[in-house]
Amino acid sequence: MNRTTVSLIACATALAAVTGFASLSAPDASGTDTAKAAAELPVERTSLLCPSPSLSDIADTSYTSFTPVTKGTGSDGKAELVSAAKESEGGGKKAGDKKAGGKKADKPVLTAKEPGTPDTEDTSGGDSPALIGTAEGRFAPGWTVQETTEVAAGTGRGLQGVNCSAADTAFWFPGASTAADRTDYVHLTNPDDSAAVVDIELYGKDGAVATTAGEDITVPPRSSEPILLSTLTGEKQTNLTVHVNVRSGRVGAAVQALDDKIGGDWLAASTDPAGSLVLPGIPKDATAVRLVAFAPGDADADLKVRLASPSGSITPAGNETLHVKAGMTTAVDLGAVTRGEAGSLVLTPTGDSVPVVAALRVTRGKGDKQETAFIPATRPVGTRATAADNSAKGTTLSLVAPSGTAQVKVTVSAGSDGGTTASKTYTIKGGTTQDVELPRPSGLKGTYALTVEPVSGGPVYAARTLAATEDGIPGFTVQTLPDDRGMVAVPEADEDLSVLQK
Numbered sequence: 001m002n003r004t005t006v007s008l009i010a011c012a013t014a015l016a017a018v019t020g021f022a023s024l025s026a027p028d029a030s031g032t033d034t035a036k037a038a039a040e041l042p043v044e045r046t047s048l049l050c051p052s053p054s055l056s057d058i059a060d061t062s063y064t065s066f067t068p069v070t071k072g073t074g075s076d077g078k079a080e081l082v083s084a085a086k087e088s089e090g091g092g093k094k095a096g097d098k099k100a101g102g103k104k105a106d107k108p109v110l111t112a113k114e115p116g117t118p119d120t121e122d123t124s125g126g127d128s129p130a131l132i133g134t135a136e137g138r139f140a141p142g143w144t145v146q147e148t149t150e151v152a153a154g155t156g157r158g159l160q161g162v163n164c165s166a167a168d169t170a171f172w173f174p175g176a177s178t179a180a181d182r183t184d185y186v187h188l189t190n191p192d193d194s195a196a197v198v199d200i201e202l203y204g205k206d207g208a209v210a211t212t213a214g215e216d217i218t219v220p221p222r223s224s225e226p227i228l229l230s231t232l233t234g235e236k237q238t239n240l241t242v243h244v245n246v247r248s249g250r251v252g253a254a255v256q257a258l259d260d261k262i263g264g265d266w267l268a269a270s271t272d273p274a275g276s277l278v279l280p281g282i283p284k285d286a287t288a289v290r291l292v293a294f295a296p297g298d299a300d301a302d303l304k305v306r307l308a309s310p311s312g313s314i315t316p317a318g319n320e321t322l323h324v325k326a327g328m329t330t331a332v333d334l335g336a337v338t339r340g341e342a343g344s345l346v347l348t349p350t351g352d353s354v355p356v357v358a359a360l361r362v363t364r365g366k367g368d369k370q371e372t373a374f375i376p377a378t379r380p381v382g383t384r385a386t387a388a389d390n391s392a393k394g395t396t397l398s399l400v401a402p403s404g405t406a407q408v409k410v411t412v413s414a415g416s417d418g419g420t421t422a423s424k425t426y427t428i429k430g431g432t433t434q435d436v437e438l439p440r441p442s443g444l445k446g447t448y449a450l451t452v453e454p455v456s457g458g459p460v461y462a463a464r465t466l467a468a469t470e471d472g473i474p475g476f477t478v479q480t481l482p483d484d485r486g487m488v489a490v491p492e493a494d495e496d497l498s499v500l501q502k
Helices: 003-019
Strands: 038-042 045-050 059-066 077-083 119-124 131-137 144-151 158-163 170-176 182-190 196-204 217-219 223-228 240-248 252-259 264-267 277-282 288-294 301-309 312-314 321-324 329-335 343-349 357-364 371-376 385-390 395-401 406-412 422-428 432-436 448-457 461-470 473-480 487-491
Touching (some): 045 144, 059 077, 059 385, 144 385, 158 371, 170 182, 170 252, 170 288, 170 357, 170 371, 182 196, 182 217, 217 223, 252 371, 264 473, 277 357, 277 473, 288 321, 288 343, 321 329, 357 473, 385 461, 395 406, 395 422, 395 448
Parallel strands (some): 158 473, 264 371, 371 473
Antiparallel strands (some): 038 487, 059 119, 077 131, 170 240, 182 223, 196 217, 252 264, 288 357, 301 312, 385 448, 395 461, 406 422, 406 448, 461 473
């Protein structure tokens, strides 16, 4: 092995630590894999994007940043959020910089102080910009940022929440709408120094919705664009699937779904199309649940629909299966499917597996005191997952083990204004969902973070609900907890490479 090969291996290892690639191996000249079992190392850099929270002048938004304490990190690093509207390299300001409220464009909106303790920052009004976040060193592994907004009245009133997410090149959003009572925006945020080019495709009950305005959308460097769905088509569709496809560059994407009468929330992207899906954490007092699914391929999908309840897996009455035609959005109303108990929806193929995406629209309350939220299909917790911005009251953690009994450790962090950590381990029986009673740390003040870590058994899925009733309206928002991808597998070389560098 020559020095060039040694350099390539070193570069590959560094790239894995920065980007979070799942695994790497070093082949020899004959093509044989010479890597030993991969070691798990903390990632060294993480980037997150937060959409502009609201257009309402009476919106109040809080940002909460949290990094779990991770073994193996160094003592250096930082994590901060800055406005997506930054000064250009030539010194002139780009359109939208005024949204930063008169602050310097490059001044951090929030800077984290210490892993293991949440940091918060509040803003108000309808001119708060999208944010670009970067964490390095000891702040990078598992870094989580929650954006939570309260809107007292008007379209989309209630509690809206979203986890700031990483940039990518493709997103699926089943559950959007262009109905007369809905105002839905796709927020596109470009973190890079070059423009991104994006196509937005819409699929309704009869297939692709004709639109030319959704093609070749340019998102300028380090900026964010909210795209109103109703400007892309004249068709009024109650249930839509939105596909964001990035032709050039990368973006962060989320759908803000606002209703004139029953509130609204953020619709996060569904996990990648798959044959089986889990949608965790339906609130036990849900008064209406709508399942929206889409099959992006050329084949129809037939799915078994099961509700994982506290006592086991059951079939929703009258909705044992779901047929999803290829290229068409299918929606079914499940009513008050949880019947006062914790629940998660599990979709599995009845025959041949066909990839699908799916999401739930969940409603709480009745009459003119209703509020809605969304639960997309999500990835399992994996190694570890975290939810920030929890309070002593109004937080519910739902855990589901769809295929086998699992043990799960849950840690409550110190509070943003004081307190100590506390942990508890739970056993979740296979096929069940449990709303667990969270551990109670002493001296808790302010908001805290929840960290979920499977200990043994089958895969675990999780969701966190925040609830805050105001004027009799049960405001709430639900965020799923997929793996935080804070660790990366880096292989050990089969020989001592340092000798070869001499």
